[in-house]
Amino acid sequence: MSTVLKVENLSHRYSSAWAIRDISFEISKPGVIGLLGSNGAGKSTTMNIICGVLNQTEGEVYINGINKREQPRLAKKQIGFLPQTAPLYSDFTVQEYLTYTADLRFIESSMVKKSVSEAMERTGISHFSSRLIKNLSGGYKQRVGIAQAIIHKPRMVVLDEPTNGLDPNQIIEARKLIKEIAQEHTVLLSSHVLSEINLLCRDIIMIEGGRIVFSDSMESFNNYIQPASVLAKMNRPPAETELLKIAGVTKVQFLSEQHCRIWFSGNTAITQNIITASVQHHWELQEINLERSILDDVFKQLSQS
């Protein structure tokens, strides 16, 4: 399958400060790819450059093999963009607005009506076609934003924090819609919420301080999440100080008289060490289970590396 998006050594500087440095990645399969990073990490800068809203200081972007710097108009035809703040005209009706965006996308005049109605249908807003945008809920405004991003049937759709500011029900609906859109388009979606990326995305690109700190499949990311603690149950547990003597143990917390959580670092043989110590000192170990780090801990860990 041919490459949809190739980003090569992309760097951008606003006045004197670098916002992103040496970002490179390639997307060649359909599905949702997540761009994860905390506030100020450089997600919007990267997306604005990919979509042609901003010109990079260094590096290249190829969309469907077309260099965005050399052939911006042709490259932009292959891409649909929903920026962080949806570019909506609140005094337009949904239909008027989408007709206007179809013109902006150079859709042939004979095809405009069909394209507008298809985009409304695919985003579930046909019943609001005559409603003024200012009278729509946040969730429906976001759908209009997505409709304008797919109206010209681009191969790639870029969505910058598309669920930001929506209420929990609207978030569920928006995620459902994004998954549907991803069946026909490759979607690059940014978020600072790891659980959202985990729910929606096939691949994850994590960016922090303007640089990529992780880029792989969601599956590899989940495998990367190493266990960092164990839960143990002992009939005759020792004092905390005794447990801290076991090689690798960094912290102990008693959850009840017999249950405790034991944190460890850099030692995958920890369960064996605890079992051995328990046998030696007659702690009567009943249960021991490795716990996985919670996603947010991993996020922090990667952000700091």
Ligand SMILES: Nc1ncnc2c1ncn2[C@@H]1O[C@H](COP(=O)(O)OP(=O)(O)OP(=O)(O)O)[C@@H](O)[C@H]1O
């Ligand atoms: N127009 C600008 N002028 C100067 N600095 C900017 C400008 N836009 C962004 N920056 C800076 O560039 C860095 C990256 O910002 P960017 O908006 O790309 O991050 P982000 O990951 O999208 O964050 P957020 O989720 O908060 O939007 C930040 O340090 C930000 O302050």
